[in-house]
Amino acid sequence: MNTVTRPRILVVGAGFAGVECVRRLERKLSPDEADVTLVTPFAYQLYLPLLPQVASGVLTPQSIAVSLRRSKKYRTRIIPGGAIGVDLKSKVCVIRTITDEIINEPYDYIVLAPGSITRTFDIPGLTEHAFGMKTLAEAAYIRDHVISQLDLADASQDPAERAARLQFVVVGGGYAGTETAACLQKLTHAAVKRYPRIDPSLIKWHLIDIAPKLMPELGDKLGHSAQEILRRRGIDVSLGVSIEKAGPEEVTFTDGRVIPTRTLIWTAGVVASPLIATLGAETVRGRLAVTAEMTLPGQDGVFALGDSAAVPDKAKDDDSAICPPTAQHAMRQGKVVADNVIATLRGQALKPYVHKDLGLVVDLGGTDAVSKPLGIELRGLPAQFAARGYHWAALRTNVAKVRVATNWTLNAIAGDDFVRTGFQARKPAKLKDFEYTDAYLTPEQVRKQVEGTRALDQ
Numbered sequence: 001m002n003t004v005t006r007p008r009i010l011v012v013g014a015g016f017a018g019v020e021c022v023r024r025l026e027r028k029l030s031p032d033e034a035d036v037t038l039v040t041p042f043a044y045q046l047y048l049p050l051l052p053q054v055a056s057g058v059l060t061p062q063s064i065a066v067s068l069r070r071s072k073k074y075r076t077r078i079i080p081g082g083a084i085g086v087d088l089k090s091k092v093c094v095i096r097t098i099t100d101e102i103i104n105e106p107y108d109y110i111v112l113a114p115g116s117i118t119r120t121f122d123i124p125g126l127t128e129h130a131f132g133m134k135t136l137a138e139a140a141y142i143r144d145h146v147i148s149q150l151d152l153a154d155a156s157q158d159p160a161e162r163a164a165r166l167q168f169v170v171v172g173g174g175y176a177g178t179e180t181a182a183c184l185q186k187l188t189h190a191a192v193k194r195y196p197r198i199d200p201s202l203i204k205w206h207l208i209d210i211a212p213k214l215m216p217e218l219g220d221k222l223g224h225s226a227q228e229i230l231r232r233r234g235i236d237v238s239l240g241v242s243i244e245k246a247g248p249e250e251v252t253f254t255d256g257r258v259i260p261t262r263t264l265i266w267t268a269g270v271v272a273s274p275l276i277a278t279l280g281a282e283t284v285r286g287r288l289a290v291t292a293e294m295t296l297p298g299q300d301g302v303f304a305l306g307d308s309a310a311v312p313d314k315a316k317d318d319d320s321a322i323c324p325p326t327a328q329h330a331m332r333q334g335k336v337v338a339d340n341v342i343a344t345l346r347g348q349a350l351k352p353y354v355h356k357d358l359g360l361v362v363d364l365g366g367t368d369a370v371s372k373p374l375g376i377e378l379r380g381l382p383a384q385f386a387a388r389g390y391h392w393a394a395l396r397t398n399v400a401k402v403r404v405a406t407n408w409t410l411n412a413i414a415g416d417d418f419v420r421t422g423f424q425a426r427k428p429a430k431l432k433d434f435e436y437t438d439a440y441l442t443p444e445q446v447r448k449q450v451e452g453t454r455a456l457d458q
């Protein structure tokens with residue numbers, strides 16, 4: 001039974017979508033109109049598009065971890081943990097707190113914004129040997145790992161080991177993979193000058209994708225420019241190619257090449273958070289099937305958005321189009337969902353989400369960039385201004401803006417930094433360890449957990 005008098009709004013996930021939604025609810029709802037609770041494993045909103053720059057050491061991790069508690073005006077109750085199941089029938093969200101306690105959180109309205117996880121395939125050795133680029137810990141880990149390969153290669157007396165440690169493979173020619181390969185290549189290129197025993201020509205970066213084009217959203221001409229920049233920098237781009245198998249010391253490509261390497265970075269797309277499957281509801285390619293108003297059909301008070309939901313793309317003529325999983329959409333959907341939750345509370349009409357894509361900005365490190373804001377094709381410095389200007393403006397707090405701008409300035413003046421912190425040395429580094437993909441319950445386990453607790457309460 002609901003013992004509180006105010007409606008309870010539960011937001012799951014403090015990413016682009018969740019935080020935008022919570023901040024708008026705080027602004028537009030009076031404190032006695034509803035209680036707002038946010039479930040999040042971390043105390044920050046991660047600005048994911050700048051993650052490759054953390055991996056390459058241009059930005060410190062803290063600069064893109066935007067605090068959830070910066071302002072005294074924020075009044076949302078924050079539960080530190082992850083939702084591991086939702087029982088739509090009894091309107092209960094099961095949460096595992098950061099101390100591994102399992103709690104049942106009842107709600108009247110739920111906003112599901114848990115984002116996505118790295119998409120993997122049934123490729124032998126992939127989940128054991130690949131790193132992802134989806135969490136702050138992964139980015140910091142990869143930075144240390146790449147620098148440690150230089151340190152170990154420098155110290156090694158074995159030419160084969162040396163060559164293997166200096167080859168790096170990135171899979172995924174979308175913006176995440178392309179930026180990651182470009183930024184990290186720039187780091188190793190700059191770092192090698194400080195390793196007099198390493199022959200720079202031994203450093204090889206491979207960027208591969210099964211698709212025939214890099215970042216097809218950029219269009220042919222700009223996509224080609226990006227490819228040229230990478231080739232000029234010595235990155236070997238192979239299209240129409242994927243991974244056949246991965247081992248601890250080598251990776252086999254589908255074209256038959258075997259690359260001796262200790263570094264495989266996997267950025268070949270995302271899938272909705274496993275939380276979505278715990279609902280037992282209809283999905284579209286794993287994302288929760290919602291209406292244009294971002295409500296779940298047939299369920300009262302359930303909203304979903306961002307990477308975890310298949311939100312119809314009303315800006316396109318194609319009725320079956322769904323919004324791509326981008327921050328651009330997630331942020332804007334957050335605002336509309338907040339308005340729709342408020343409209344539901346107040347018995348008003350909901351509005352559909354409509355947003356015409358603003359384009360794409362791709363920072364390839366230094367002065368290299370390609371961008372297509374509002375359909376205008378930019379290269380080099382203008383593209384870099386557009387890319388950095390866009391991200392800088394999109395950072396939520398002034399302190400994050402200052403940190404990022406300071407880091408960029410410092411990097412431009414003092415160059416790259418090659419410190420290997422060692423904080424995460426010898427810790428498990430598999431995809432599931434970073435993304436907690438094995439933490440979720442099945443729909444049956446969710447029901448049992450909710451019913452079991454209810455029986456104990458009676």
Ligand SMILES: Cc1cc2nc3c(=O)[nH]c(=O)nc-3n(C[C@H](O)[C@H](O)[C@H](O)COP(=O)(O)OP(=O)(O)OC[C@H]3O[C@@H](n4cnc5c(N)ncnc54)[C@H](O)[C@@H]3O)c2cc1C
Binds near residue numbers: 012308
């Ligand atoms: C390397 C990289 C570069 C990118 N570059 C761009 C770009 O240039 N432009 C662009 O538009 N998009 C970019 N994207 C995509 C963009 O970051 C995502 O589309 C966007 O973050 C989606 O927002 P979201 O709120 O749905 O999910 P997220 O921002 O991922 O937020 C999800 C939140 O939910 C939390 N969470 C996860 N599971 C649970 C759970 N079970 N319980 C509670 N909380 C949970 C997570 O910790 C996270 O805080 C990039 C992504 C990556 C990885």
